[in-house]
Amino acid sequence: MMPSIVKRMFASLVVICLLKGTFAQQRPAWAKETPEQKEKRMAWWTNDRFGLFIHWGLYAMPARHEWVQHYEKISPENYRKYFSLFNPDMFDPKEWARQAKLAGMKYMVITTKHHEGFCLWDTKFTEYKITNTPYGKDLIKPMVEAFRAEGIRIGFYYSLIDWNHPHFSLDGSHPPTPADPAKRAEENTKRDMKVYQQYMKDQLRELLTQYGKIDELFLDFSYNGKGRNEWDSENLLKLVRQLQPQIIVNDRLDLNDTDWGWDYKTPEQFIPSEWVKVNGKKVPWETCQTFSGSWGYHRDENTWKSVNQLILMLIETVSKGGNLLLNVGPTARGNFDERATERLEGIGKWMRYNNRSIYGCTEAPATFSKPPNCLLTYNATTKRLYIHVLQWPFKSLHLPGYKGKFRYAQFLHDGSEIRFSSPAASGSHTTETGNAGDVVLQLPVVKPGVEVPVIELILE
Ligand code: GLC
Numbered sequence: 001m002m003p004s005i006v007k008r009m010f011a012s013l014v015v016i017c018l019l020k021g022t023f024a025q026q027r028p029a030w031a032k033e034t035p036e037q038k039e040k041r042m043a044w045w046t047n048d049r050f051g052l053f054i055h056w057g058l059y060a061m062p063a064r065h066e067w068v069q070h071y072e073k074i075s076p077e078n079y080r081k082y083f084s085l086f087n088p089d090m091f092d093p094k095e096w097a098r099q100a101k102l103a104g105m106k107y108m109v110i111t112t113k114h115h116e117g118f119c120l121w122d123t124k125f126t127e128y129k130i131t132n133t134p135y136g137k138d139l140i141k142p143m144v145e146a147f148r149a150e151g152i153r154i155g156f157y158y159s160l161i162d163w164n165h166p167h168f169s170l171d172g173s174h175p176p177t178p179a180d181p182a183k184r185a186e187e188n189t190k191r192d193m194k195v196y197q198q199y200m201k202d203q204l205r206e207l208l209t210q211y212g213k214i215d216e217l218f219l220d221f222s223y224n225g226k227g228r229n230e231w232d233s234e235n236l237l238k239l240v241r242q243l244q245p246q247i248i249v250n251d252r253l254d255l256n257d258t259d260w261g262w263d264y265k266t267p268e269q270f271i272p273s274e275w276v277k278v279n280g281k282k283v284p285w286e287t288c289q290t291f292s293g294s295w296g297y298h299r300d301e302n303t304w305k306s307v308n309q310l311i312l313m314l315i316e317t318v319s320k321g322g323n324l325l326l327n328v329g330p331t332a333r334g335n336f337d338e339r340a341t342e343r344l345e346g347i348g349k350w351m352r353y354n355n356r357s358i359y360g361c362t363e364a365p366a367t368f369s370k371p372p373n374c375l376l377t378y379n380a381t382t383k384r385l386y387i388h389v390l391q392w393p394f395k396s397l398h399l400p401g402y403k404g405k406f407r408y409a410q411f412l413h414d415g416s417e418i419r420f421s422s423p424a425a426s427g428s429h430t431t432e433t434g435n436a437g438d439v440v441l442q443l444p445v446v447k448p449g450v451e452v453p454v455i456e457l458i459l460e
Contacts, residue, residue, distance in 0.1 A: 030238050031260035042263060042284055044153065045216070045248055047360050048106035049318050050351075051155065053288055053327035054096070055295035056139075057114045058082040060332040066296030069116055069163060069175040076164065076176060083118065086133040091334030093139075093146035099336060101150040103344040104351030104358070108147050109155035109218050109325060112140060112207055114296075115173070117164025121210075125202045128164050144211050155216030156207050160200070160231055160252070167195040171225050197232040201239055208243040216248045218266075227254035237261060250286075264323075271313065275321040275363055286323035289313060291343055297329035304339055307346030311452050312375075314347070314358065315388045319375045321363040350451045353413035357386035357454045369400050386412065387455040392447035397455070402439040405460060409441055412454040418442065 033041075059066040061082040069079050100108060113119045119129040121140040130139050144154050162168045163175050169188045170177045178184050208214055217240060228234065233253040240247060248263045255261020264284035265276045276285035291310070292301040305313070310326065317324045326347075328340045336344070351358070357377050364376035364385055373391040378384070385406065389397065399420075409418040422439045447453060 027258070027260045028234070028238070030241060033260070038263070041246055042248055045107070045264075045323065046284060046362070048153070049323050049358050049361070050103075050105050050314060051107040051109060051216075051286075051323065051325045052100045052103070052105040052152075053157070053295075053325045054108060054110045055114065055157075055297075055327055055329045056111055056120065057116055057296065058086055058118045059114070059116060059296040060088075060330060061086065063297050063299040063332070065294045065298055065301075066114055066116075066329070068296075070173065073175055079116070079175075083128065083133060086130075086332070087135045088139075088330075088332060088334030089135075091135075091139065091330075093143040094149075096143070096328075096330070096336065097146040097150040097152060099341060099344050100147070100152055102348040102352075104348060104355050105152065105326070106359075107153035107155055107215060109157050109216055110140070110143060111157040111159070113159050113162070113203070114157075115159045115161040115163055115220075117159075117162040117168075119203070121207070123203055123206055125199055125206075126164070140207075140211060148212075153215040154211070154213070155218060155248075156214055157218040157220060158200075158204060158207065159220050160222065160226070161220070162196065162199075165196050165199060167191045167193060167199070169193050169196075169230075173223065173226075193230050197230075197236070200231070201236060204236070204240060205243065208240065208247075214244050214247055216250075217244075218250045219252050220250075221252040222254035233261065271316060272320065272322070282321060284323075285321070286325050287317055288325040288327060290327045290329075291340055295327050295329055297331050297337065304343070307343055307350075308451055310343055310347055311350050312390065315375050315377065315452065318358055318361050318377050319363060319388075346451070353450065354452070354454045356384075356412060356456070357388065361386065368402070368405070371397055371399055383459045385457040385459055387457065389453050389455065392453070393443065395443055395445055397441040397443055399439045399441065400435065401437045402457075403437045406457040407460055408458040410456050410458075411448060412456045413448060413450045418455060 055066055057066065059068050062068045065071060068074065110120070112121060117128055119126060121129065122131045122138045123129050131137065147154060161173060169191045170184045178187065222231070231253060233255050237249065237253060237255065240249060250264060250266050251262035252266065253261055264286050265278070267276065267285060267287045269289060271287060272285070275282045277283065292298060292304045294301050314324050328336050331337050360381060361377040361379045364378040368376060368385055370376055371387065373389065373393070375388040375390065377386045403422045409420055410416060411418060419442045420439050421442065441455065
């Protein structure tokens with residue numbers, strides 16, 4: 001017989017566990033995977049580091065942000081005008097893929113359906129799709145084929161939110177939501193999220209069976225009132241994993257208290273201060289970023305980042321062990337607008353000569369301190385350290401404590417030797433000899449003609 005105090009303690013433990021959802025967190029049988037298996041599954045992704053996000057839908061026509069329907073409270077009837085006119089006559093996915101490839105991007109993620117609910121493929125489950133617009137043809141298949149032909153992997157973005165589906169229950173995110181909560185509640189009695197859950201599964205089944213191997217899935221997103229129960233997240237993910245066992249899935253299904261319900265974290269329009277951690281452990285992460293303040297094509301948005309800023313963003317992300325998913329919002333004619341093209345070209349110019357400091361790279365070991373105005377990345381396989389010099393110094397780059405740690409230094413863009421000395425300074429009229437462990441790199445006075453010069457150290 002259990003003493004009653006023990007019984008009571010046991011009972012409260014069960015209650016606490018239930019409250020904390022501990023049982024829900026248990027790894028289901030279908031999600032069994034060792035950390036090593038997960039690392040292997042994600043190996044291409046952690047190697048490739050740089051992807052292209054594409055936000056494209058009817059919202060390219062108003063060209064005032066992809067949330068325009070919500071922001072401007074456009075009724076479904078009014079929003080239909082875009083649907084009845086959408087005709088991206090200049091759509092040329094080969095050109096998109098060419099630009100992405102030149103920019104050095106290794107994977108792409110396309111919005112198959114955004115919050116507006118419009119589908120870019122010929123889905124059987126709604127009439128609100130590309131084949132019913134004047135354009136009349138599936139956009140996803142030619143896109144997937146064109147990017148694959150350039151060796152670029154394929155990711156699908158799929159919006160969990162749906163402003164068009166008649167069973168998606170109304171909430172504050174919805175454009176035609178009646179402001180009056182009583183009216184909203186009344187309308188919601190006619191809506192059945194179970195029907196919508198099935199719709200999502202049916203559509204994901206199409207997307208994950210009709211286009212070959214899909215490498216990444218970006219589901220977007222959960223918030224107060226819409227989460228794991230409303231989406232039926234666990235079963236949705238189960239289906240995804242069954243259909244595409246190797247797929248890499250983001251973290252927006254509201255399963256973040258588990259270690260099996262997501263593969264990577266997604267800081268959005270935000271650069272974390274350090275490698276993203278969960279429960280104190282470094283985890284895979286990918287920051288998604290826009291060129292300007294909008295994901296969808298926004299004609300009048302003028303806060304475009306410079307090429308220099310974008311290159312730094314990529315380097316900084318990799319220097320903290322992350323991936324960068326950089327977004328283009330194509331126009332309603334089907335092109336990348338020239339501001340986007342110019343930036344992709346600028347990044348590509350830099351990547352062409354310097355991608356060795358990005359692909360296969362990660363955060364540098366803590367034993368290498370960061371020189372002033374520099375960012376470090378590191379390739380553990382080739383044992384090379386990359387010093388990205390953000391602001392050009394005068395002749396000397398001081399490397400504290402680097403003595404004996406590397407045997408050769410060169411610029412990455414032209415493979416030209418960089419001489420170095422230790423103690424740090426010698427010769428007449430210099431004021432210091434430095435610490436015994438320091439090294440000074442002897443740089444040219446004039447900054448080389450690359451946006452961000454990179455120095456490659458071949459380590460001992
Ligand atoms: C947000 C926005 C959305 C965009 C996404 C990209 O969740 O709702 O418009 O697609 O971020 O991560």
